[in-house]
Amino acid sequence: MPVEGLPDPTIHRKCKRCGLWCHLHEGTRCWPPKTGLLTVVHVSLAQGVDNDQDMKFYCAPCQERNALDERRFRKVTVSSGITIIVLGIALPLAWWVGAFAWLERMMRSGY
Numbered sequence: 001m002p003v004e005g006l007p008d009p010t011i012h013r014k015c016k017r018c019g020l021w022c023h024l025h026e027g028t029r030c031w032p033p034k035t036g037l038l039t040v041v042h043v044s045l046a047q048g049v050d051n052d053q054d055m056k057f058y059c060a061p062c063q064e065r066n067a068l069d070e071r072r073f074r075k076v077t078v079s080s081g082i083t084i085i086v087l088g089i090a091l092p093l094a095w096w097v098g099a100f101a102w103l104e105r106m107m108r109s110g111y
């Protein structure tokens with residue numbers, strides 16, 4: 001239940017995601033979700049040096065949404081990575097095949 005009226009910073013925390021003030025037990029401090037290249041770098045660095053200041057308060061529903069976003073981002077990253085690898089193999093292969101067809105044409109026209 002978000003806090004109604006004036007929040008008290010000693011017993012309430014503002015959720016970083018939805019911006020609502022919540023009771024302390026309704027959420028926890030955790031790392032921001034890695035949903036972009038910048039946040040991946042930023043959060044990974046902060047985790048590496050144990051920089052607690054970058055941990056933000058998120059209410060329970062927002063933590064679930066963060067987890068979903070992170071999973072979606074990871075899926076997109078993996079699929080685009082696969083696409084790049086496939087293109088990296090397919091394009092030279094197409095060029096190779098095309099180059100051979102071209103060579104063949106050249107040799108035929110030579111006769």
Ligand SMILES: [Zn+2]
Binds near residue numbers: 018061
């Ligand atoms: Zn929230």
